Amino acid sequence: MNINWEELKFSYTETDYIVRASFHGQWKDGQLVGEWTEPFATQDKILPMHVCATALQYGQEAFEGLKVFRGVDDKIRVFRWRANAERMQRSAVGLYMAPVPTDLFGKAVKLAVKKNIAFIPPYETGATLYLRPLLIGTTPKLGVGPGWDFEFVIIPSPVGPYYKSRNAHTGNASIPCQTFIVNRHVDRAAAYGTGQLKVGGNYAASFRGTEAAHLLGYDCLFLDSRYHRYIDECSAANFIGIRGNEYLTPRSTAILPSITNNSLMTLAKERGLKVTRRHIPLEELATLQEAGACGTACVISPIDKVIDPDKNITYTLSSAPGPVLMELRQALQDIQYGRAKDKHRWCTIIN
């Protein structure tokens, strides 16, 4: 294995092992009854499955994303895996799948880390080990409806920063600003659809917006699908705005509850900021001093501009990463890398 950690992008690098567990059950009186096997590690990355598997036919699929850090003290920390387990359980229930119990999820995460220790990037390379938990329906079915067999997989991959070189519109080289473009012709998720769940269909549905934006060198800002008035999500990240002492983030029935955003809200409150979650009209961008996109992959990526091509308006935020969001980014990373006290017990140390 010869990995140049500094050169890693946010893309897949195969590791030695993935971890798998299977569920076999049946539906009885509207309840899915069955059992999960113990998780096991395997070097085989191919999942044999029937062509009629419900994941393939009807998108019965959910996934997650979390990171493993090698700290300043050389300890290995997994960040808030329980929150990912719980979010995946909500996605499972939402798509009529068998939820992966928290203890099974935790065992699988630990096994995935231990079996791939050599793939956890060294401290200060800017790279981390990303874990991609995946839950898919494997029952062969042609009739429309949920299956009763599921496969849970954890796919590890060392990754570099999410926004490294894709968008070079920017100032700071290490934490580049991103420019977003509004698209009123593509909705990521319906108001009462599956936007709050981390399910594959949301992402496939968003590609028309994200890929159109990438062609222009931007990222896609999704508005609420009902009125096309309020900010929903920044591609695959939550939106944060800073105005004076206030941390603003959208309240919406269609956005993914980001674990990064949740952590940053806690850190913001601790620093005396007022945290407000509400509908944020697009025009309010004109009143913000700072804005950013946040998520596991990018942590916080500052936004320099938002272009609204339909109205011929460009909202200019700042040409360089703003101080408030950069302080919060630093505070979060200090916890993840073991440089600051983890008073909320967000990190699990793997021995």
Ligand SMILES: Cc1ncc(COP(=O)(O)O)c(C=O)c1O
């Ligand atoms: C649509 C969407 N929004 C927000 C996020 C950020 O969530 P988290 O901070 O839990 O990674 C993600 C990434 O998981 C996402 O895919």
